[in-house]
Amino acid sequence: MHLTLHVWRQASPDQPGRLVEYAAPDISPDMSFLEMLDVVNERLIQRGEEPVAFDHDCREGICGSCGLMINGSAHGPMKLTTACQLHMRSFKDGDAIWIEPWRAKAFPVVKDLVVDRSAFDRIIQAGGYISAATGTPQDANALPIPKPDADWAMDNAACIGCGACVAACPNASASLFTAAKVTHLGALPQGQPERERRALAMVAQMDEEGFGGCTLHGECQEACPKGISIDAIMQLNRDYIRASATKVEVAEWTGAA
Amino acid sequence: MALTLDAKIPAGPLAEKWDRHRFEMKLVNPANKRKHSVIVVGSGLAGASAAASLSELGYRVSCFCFQDSPRRAHSIAAQGGINAAKNYRNDGDSVQRLFYDTIKGGDFRAREANVYRLAQVSVDIIDQCVAQGVPFAREYGGLLANRSFGGAQVSRTFYARGQTGQQLLLGAYQALEKEIARGGVAMFERHEMLDVVLVDGKARGIIVRDLRTGEIESHAADAVILATGGYGNVFYLSTNAKGCNVTATYRAYKKGAAFANPCFTQIHPTCIPVSGDHQSKLTLMSESLRNDGRVWVPKRREDCDKDPSSIPEADRDYYLERKYPSFGNLSPRDIASRAAKEACDDGRGVGPGGRGVYLDFGDAIKRLGRQAIEERYGNLFEMYQRITDEDPYTRPMRIYPAVHYTMGGLWVDYNLMSSIPGLHVLGEANFSDHGANRLGASALMQGLADGYFVIPYTIGDYIARTPLPAVSTDHPAFAAAKADVEARTRALLAINGTRTVDSFHRELGKIMWDKCGMARDAAGLRQALEEIPRLREAFWRDVKVLGAAEGLNQSLEKAGRVADFLEFAELMCRDALHREESCGGHFRTEYQTEDGEAKRNDEAFAYVAAWEYAGDGVDPILNKEPLAFENVHLSTRSYK
Structure with missing residues (x-):
């Protein structure tokens, strides 16, 4: 296949970026999208041009490192597929492909297609966990959990933290990411003691990071490579409202009070 | 100068060693813990669980990872499950049996005391993970589900769909983030360790490169933990993530830490075969598939290109069931891999290049229905279809062995301390528990055992017993190590040759796969030992690394890692050549x-x-730690 790429190049966070056109001849349909970029990069290096920087690691759709806007879609045209698992057979000979980084205020560009997603880690820090210090627990089977609850928890725990939901959202909201964690932990009995505080603190952090609010466009669930449902956001909203009603102060939770 | 390798195995009966040791170890009082600092390199299962647990105890922890978030460490990709001797199935499991299976699975090349401890703490891991909210699979009654895995005849594997590693890592990651929020852990993402710093013979810090700014930084502490994973990417093509590398452990080796059994590498039998020269990595299909899938190749060579559904039952060779009737498709990894290679070497392989065998779910779908199979393996089937464009529900999967895990690693004693005092090594990065072959669902167990339940005790004992005068990064040892790292970076950028880093890495991978892969012999290894130094010389003369030392430079990162692989590969071949026997994953055709x-x-x-x-x-010096087997009988491993 012969393709034409338009790739976002940006040398550093404080320099302006632009789209640069590259010819990509002789691409095999069996290559993954990132393998295609590898080939393009090898050719760039041979010509003495700096290769395109992009985040990637496991290349099997689970680490969440890769994240590219491909022709305006987060992770490209195939549903339930990360960029690393997208194969070139999804494109046609002669296609032009536009490749850009995630665009969101809370995800500043580091270089080319690499963005800073540390805001996600800070949302987890705000409350995306169950406080169970090592060595304290009881026997694992002492706490039966109905299978549907465990399955629902797992559906939401499948989030890979790639940021596609933010990139796809017209408001650049991190609601689906935040909601997936709140819903995962809230579906389990172990997660109950911290449930309300968790919702308040994580939402507060999400706002703090500069993500937009959720207006239920639903683009996030369309873009999510792990199929996380917008139902999680309903759950987040319920938890948030209930927590607000019980007047648990975020300050009290974070220890700032 | 030969090292004195004291494994420090506690006295007493096997089952009492760990308890006794825990009692005899010195404690650091809670008020004093916060005066002590620990560096943890790596944030996978071992690193994240260690960093979180040590912070919970009160130590001041700094944790480093090269990825943009600790959640991305390669443990995340483990699919199948985690073993634990819970015996929830009432099927005859026990600590003793898990211990025995692991020692035997490792072909009697692991330390009894370490493996027994691993089996003992395995039960605590499941409790810990459930308490953190890890959504393990459950039965309708609400209790935990299990499945069986290769090399075992009991059902002791806990799992979370095909994403067990992800869920366990997220549990540890969340505990780590909790401790970061509390101020107990300082996290350094996008930082790569490039050297370890010794002061008065003890590990007291590290040199790292901030991958965003390019700045070379020094960090000091009372003790250093490496949890930096395995070196499977020395083969270029492996199931490891692209970033996995040997740099941290290899640099520690060059500072005096002994490297143990580097030739013990695991080739996993069920991976998706190579599709072309562009291939950048290989994808594993969980071993759990062998619970329901049947492995076969055509009996006749001329049938290899036929549509598999057109080959009648009588013309299929279910070679694992034939050769190993009692374990069948669940034979251990090394055995199943070699059997696949044999079938393909015999000209009966299927798919492109004849390097593949079928893993067939036809019978299971007939027996259990498509829905049951979908529930068990749905995500794996989807992954397979995405990569190969073939539907495994209607056409058998094609699989072939690929490099997956490395049992070798830095030598550690019973306390997980390397031969450098203060330098501790956890998880895949150490050599300790899997001998010459790791059983399925044991890597997650070992990473978490080391991080949650071993190092929190043993590092306290080290700190309590060792005089640790304050050391700052102004110490000349830091300046010297930093200068070395900077000089190396400059050297890589200055070469400006004609070949890309990847082209060297591919070439190295091919040498290693051909001559130090699934089967090895003395002649091939000797050849490799001539080819590798030549390739290394060519690399330092002709590699082309563009860009600058400042700022994000992914080519430079890769170049540093490949430079270390080019040295390390030689050590691996040397080890493989010297071990004139076959055991586990190390198969010398002469033996x-x-x-x-x-x-x-x-x-x-x-x-x-x-x-x-x-x-x-x-030439490196060979030190030997004899393995004493007092509790198991050294038998020929048989899965027939």
Whole structure:
């Protein structure tokens, strides 16, 4: 296949970026999208041009490192597929492909297609966990959990933290990411003691990071490579409202009070 | 100068060693813990669980990872499950049996005391993970589900769909983030460790490169933990993530930490075959698939290109069931891999290049229905279809072995301390528990055992017993190590040759796969030992690394890692050449039984080979830690 790429190049966070056109001849349909970029990069290096920087690691759709806007879609045209698992057979000979980084205020560009997603880690820090210090627990089977609850928890725990939901959202909201964690932990009995505080603190952090609010466009669930449902956001909203009603102060939770 | 390798195995009966040791170890009082600092390199299962647990105890922890978030460490990709001797199935499991299976699975090349402790703490891991909210699979009654895995006849594997590693890592990651929020852990993402710093013979810090700014930084602490994973990417193509590398452990080796059994690498039998030269990595299909899938190749060579559904039952060779009737498709990884290679070497392989065998779910779908199979393996089937464009529900999968895990690693004693005082090594990065072959669902167990339940005790004992005068990064040892790292970076950028880093890496991978892969012999290894130094010389003369030392430079990162692989590969071949026996994943074709099974030589090789760096261009020194088996009988491993 012969393709034409338009790739976002940006040398550093404080320099302006632009789209640069590259010819990509002789691409095999069996290559993954990132393998295609590898080939393009090898050719760039041979010509003495700096290769395109992009985040990637496991290349099997689970680490969440890769994240590219491909022709305006987060992770490209195939549903339930990360960029690393997208194969070139999804494109046609002669296609032009536009490749850009995630665009969101809370995800500043580091270089080319690499963005800073540390805001996600800070949302987890705000409350995306169950406080169970090592060595304290009881026997694992002492706490039966109905299978549907465990399955629902797992559906939401499948989030890979790639940021596609933010990139796809017209408001650049991190609601689906935040909601997936709140819903995962809230579906389990172990997660109950911290449930309300968790919702308040994580939402507060999400706002703090500069993500937009959720207006239920639903683009996030369309873009999510792990199929996380917008139902999680309903759950987040319920938890948030209930927590607000019980007047648990975020300050009290974070220890700032 | 040969090292004295004291494994520090506690006295007493096997089952009492760990308890006794825990009592005899010195404690650091809670008020004093916050005066002590620990560096943890790596944030996978071992690193994240150690960092979180040590912070919970009150130590001041700094944790480093090269990825943009600790959640991305490669543990995340483990699919199948985690073993634990819970015996929830009432099917005859026990700590003793898990211990025995693991020792035998490792072909009697691991330390009894370590493996027994691993089996003991395995039960605590499941409790810990459930408490953190890890959504393990459950039965309708609400209790935990199990499945069986290769090399075991009991059902002791806990799992979370095909994403067990992800869920366990997220549990540890969330505990780590909790501790970061509390101020107990300082997290350094996008930081790569490039050297370890010794002061007065003890590990007291590290040199890292901030991958965003390019700045070379020094960090000091009272003790250093490496949890930096395995070196499977020395083969270029492996199931490891692209970033996995040997740099941290290899640099530690060059500073005096012995490297143990580097030739013990695991080739996983069920991976998606290579599709072309562009291939950048290989994808594993969980071993759990072998619970329901049947492995076969055509009996006749001329049938290989036929549509598999057109080959009648009588013309199929279910070779694992034929050769190993009691374990069948659940034979251990090394055995299943070699059997696949044999079938393909015999010209009966399927798919492009004849390097593939079928993993067929036809019978299971007939027996259980498509829905049951979908529930068990849905995500794996989807992954397979995405990559190959073939539907495994209607056409058998094609699989072939690929490099997956490395049992070798830095030598550690019972306390997980390397031969450098204060330098501790956890998880895949150490050599300790899997001998010459790791059983399925045991890597997650070991990573978490080391991080949650071993190092929190043993590092306290080290700190309590060791005089640790304050050391700052102004110490000349830091300046010297930093200058070395900077000089190396400059050297890589200055070459400006004609070949890309990847082209060298691919070439190295091919040498290693051909001559130090699934089967090895002395002639091939000797050849490799000539080819590798030549390739290394070409690399330092002709590699092309563009860009600057400042700022994000992914080519430079890769170049540094490949430079270390080019040295490390030689150590691996040297180890493989010296071990004149076959055991586990190390199969020397000269040493096999009449029916082609691995032939161990316990008289001569029942030891850990711990290699000691002796200078560039100088042969490394072989140190031997004899393995004493007091509780198991050294038998020929049979899965027939």
